[in-house]
Amino acid sequence: MIHHRLLRAAFAGVFLFAIKLAAQSPFQFPTANHALFEPGKELSFFAPTSPDRPWTTGSFGCVRTDGWQMHEGLDILHLHTDKHGEPTDPVLATADGAVMYFNTKAGLSNYGKYIVIRHLVEGVEIYSVYAHLSEIAPGVTPGKIVKAGDVIATMGRTGQPIEKARAHVHYELNVLVNDRFAAWFKKSSPGERNDHGVWNGQNLNGLDPREILLGERDGKFSMLNFLRGQTELCRVLVRATDFPFLKRYPALVLKNPKAEKEGIAGYEISLNYNAVAFALMPRAASEIKGAAKYQLLSVNDAEYRAHPCRKLVVQSGGRWQLTDKGQRELDMLTY
Numbered sequence: 001m002i003h004h005r006l007l008r009a010a011f012a013g014v015f016l017f018a019i020k021l022a023a024q025s026p027f028q029f030p031t032a033n034h035a036l037f038e039p040g041k042e043l044s045f046f047a048p049t050s051p052d053r054p055w056t057t058g059s060f061g062c063v064r065t066d067g068w069q070m071h072e073g074l075d076i077l078h079l080h081t082d083k084h085g086e087p088t089d090p091v092l093a094t095a096d097g098a099v100m101y102f103n104t105k106a107g108l109s110n111y112g113k114y115i116v117i118r119h120l121v122e123g124v125e126i127y128s129v130y131a132h133l134s135e136i137a138p139g140v141t142p143g144k145i146v147k148a149g150d151v152i153a154t155m156g157r158t159g160q161p162i163e164k165a166r167a168h169v170h171y172e173l174n175v176l177v178n179d180r181f182a183a184w185f186k187k188s189s190p191g192e193r194n195d196h197g198v199w200n201g202q203n204l205n206g207l208d209p210r211e212i213l214l215g216e217r218d219g220k221f222s223m224l225n226f227l228r229g230q231t232e233l234c235r236v237l238v239r240a241t242d243f244p245f246l247k248r249y250p251a252l253v254l255k256n257p258k259a260e261k262e263g264i265a266g267y268e269i270s271l272n273y274n275a276v277a278f279a280l281m282p283r284a285a286s287e288i289k290g291a292a293k294y295q296l297l298s299v300n301d302a303e304y305r306a307h308p309c310r311k312l313v314v315q316s317g318g319r320w321q322l323t324d325k326g327q328r329e330l331d332m333l334t335y
Helices: 004-011 013-018 181-188 209-218 223-228 244-248 257-262 301-306 324-334
Strands: 061-064 069-071 074-077 090-092 097-103 113-121 124-136 151-155 168-176 204-207 234-238 266-271 277-283 294-299 313-316 319-322
Touching: 097 124, 113 151, 124 204, 124 223, 168 209, 181 324, 204 209, 209 223, 223 277, 234 324, 244 277, 257 277, 266 324, 294 313, 294 319, 319 324
Parallel strands: none
Antiparallel strands: 061 069, 074 168, 090 151, 097 113, 113 124, 124 151, 124 168, 168 204, 234 266, 234 294, 266 277, 313 319
16 A cells, blocks of 8 residues: 555645646547447457446446446456466556556455546546556656556456456546545544545546547547536535535536625535536525535436436435435535
8 A cells, every 4th residue: 555645745746746737638548449439349349247248337337237336437458468368458548647646456456456647637637547457567656747648557457356358457537526535434434444545436436438538539529518518417505615626626616696795605516427526506695595414406317217326316205315325425525
């Protein structure tokens, strides 16, 4: 496990340097496997969970356990193996950025050996994750500045049982929920281990990399517009006014002259089905009814039926309400 002083460095000196680094290149494939662009070649690109399962189980979304299990990335198949059948594909940085974290102890995570890289795109922080690696490239440590296409690792099968035939890199593009995560987790889950500090997978909420890669191909893709344009699952009012997400993602905070004039008493937050907060409207006290910490304002029924796997809300007795999981996500976001 990485030492805490290195984690602090990632959020101190490294962060201050990396904040100046904007990804000039679009997001690129993290391996030489580009079959995503070839119609009918899905089984050459995605690694399904088993030979008898569809390729969609290796894609992003509510794609597992009959639609009730979330998969937050793309499982991209290997192209090359050594004489023992082990994958040898280089894993590449998906865009310009700064290495924020790496885990070299495969047994400490279902991700096995993995790397987290921070990218700044149109003023938006996006964090890429590359998991199940066999080896991390020399020199890839927190603080390392990388360019799109740089070799950062070798594909592998670490972290969970993965057959040679479906060896892959698990690739994610995420927003970071809260840099107070370690303190929140210690408080909310006493006695449970957190071997990765801020870089625990629970603190990274994924966006669909497939949509982003396909969008980049068209040449008119905007990460900021993509993030702002997420489909709303639900809208929640939170009585919290000072949490890190507001400063980390200011481009997602909307304008409200009334709250600016009277003072902010809470935020109305739009969440997509994977709990990504993509629109945050400040609200004045005069605009808020009731004293509850969280108020579920609306639910997109069609979106819930299409993507129910995160179980953030539930309908009971004809009324929608936040689940314990939904409240936990809001606790983590606003801590």
